[in-house]
Amino acid sequence: MSEQHGPTRFGFFIAPYHPLTGNPTLQIHRDLALVELADQLGYTEAWIGEHHSAGLEIIAAPEVFLAAAAQRTRQIRLGTGVNSLPYHQPMMLADRLCLLDHLTMGRAMMGVGPGQLATDAAMMGIDPVRQREMMHESMGVLVRLLRGETVTARTQWYHLEEARLQLLPYRPEGLELAVASTMSPSGAVLAGRHGAGLLSLAASDPSGYEALLPNWKVYTRTMAEHGHTVDRSRWRLVAPMHLAETREQAMREAEWGVGHLVDYIEKLSGRRAPWHTSAGAAVRQWTGEGFPAFGRATIGTPEDAIATIEKLAEQSGGFGTFLLLGLNVADWDATRRSAKLFAEQVIPHFTRANRNRVASLERAHANSERMIGGLTAGIQSAFEQHGQALATALDDGTGA
Incomplete structure (x- = not known):
């Protein structure tokens, strides 16, 4: 793999997923603690999802959560991952995100x-067939509002009359936008049309993995058609991982919470999973053929994580940011250790943080004979020059 193909930025994509048996208040605060830990460990990004039903993904307003996270962190960037555009009047959503941008x-x-x-769409009376069409209708208005334009627009589900934002994004270059992409090219087309980044959420799913390069080609062609510059560093890939010192330990730790994911998959699909015989069997399935929607997980060592990310880089041709899918599959102590292992051993591999240190030691090794010889000669010369003074000190009556 060419070194430049690997990501140089890393973060978390937190839906989040939580067992139904836990305390929801503490679970939300645990998510905040994970973002705080990520900031301390030098991760560059954290993305928080928006969901309104099905019980496990319990953050309904990511911008509210991120405002709280901003008060606990110093430098990590904070993204909505993602705002579901058909659920929001676009001007109101743009207003909230601009406020968040200034707060952070x-x-x-x-x-x-x-x-x-x-289930989210059903409760709001939204036809699932129209959701992508609605997303496109909203995105066009959002981009114009965030640029400071005055917008009049009418659709079946919103009406804007000379709408404009009174508060624009914090930075002159505006608010960074990214569009979710899975298997279909819809997200790639929308991102390319508006010059947004690409957020590939299903990179570890076999179908999503195979779609990475085709969707990137759609994205680059659409970007060019609309006069935007393509930048691979704005491409983000998401995959589930849990790390420990050994693969066996990581597998055992993942057994702690894999059951709630299996139950979630079964409840949403209405089908019994054949591998729901034991936690161990579920973890083996997840790291083998994978789970529906969650794809294949890397549950192992930092070396396993590096291998997975390198495969993603080869398959995609290169991307800028790798995001760990936050699943709460292990208990909190094991989750923290996993995050630390990734920060300590995986991130430096791709950022090449130690390249000059390695080069320095290699130079010392390559020149060791000459340098040690010079050091020895220097010590001998010092003894020869000052030998008489040393002898006198030893024999002057105070020594010996």
Whole structure:
């Protein structure tokens, strides 16, 4: 793999997923603690999802959560991952994101998508067939409002009359936008049309993995058609991982919470999973053929994580940011250790943080004979020059 193909930025994509048996208040605060830990460990981004039903993904307003996270962190960038555009009047959403951008002093990012859960759309009376069309209708208005334009627009679900934002994004270059993409090219087309970044949420799913390069080609062609410059560093890939010192330990730790994911998959699909015989069997399935919607997980060592990311880089041709899918599959102590292992051993591999240190030691090794010889000669010369003074000191009556 060419070194430049690997990501140089890393973060978390937190839906989040939580067992139904836990305390929801503490679970939300645990998500805040994970973002705080990520900031301390030098991760560059954290993305928070929006969901309104099905029980496990319990953050309904990511911008509210991120405002709280901003008060606990210093430098990590904070993104909505994602705002479901059909659920919001676009001017109101743009207003909230601009406020968040100022509260975070320019650390905010806006991820957008059509909405994932059919139960969310059903409660709001939204036809699932129209969700992507609605996303396109909203995105065109959002981009114009965030540029400071005055917009009049009418659709079946919103009406704007000379709408404009009174508060624009914090930075002159505006608010960074990213569009969710999975298997279909819809997200790539929308991102390319408006010059937004691409957020590939299903990179570890076999179908999503195979779609990475085709969707990138759609994205680059659409970007060119609309006069935008393509930048691979704005491409983000998401995959689930849990790390430990050994693969066996990581697998055991993942057994702690894999059951709630299996139950979630079964409840949403209405089908019994054949591998729901034990936690161990579920983890083996997840790291093998994978789970529906969650794809294949890397549950192992930092070396396993590096191998997975390198495969993603080869498959995609190169991307800028890798995001760990936050699943709460292990308990909190194991989750923290995993985040630390990734920061300590995986991130430096791709950022090449130690390249000069390695080069320095290699130079010392390559020149060791000459340098040690010079050092030895220097010590001998010092003894020869000052030998008489040393002898006198030893024999002057105070020594010996």
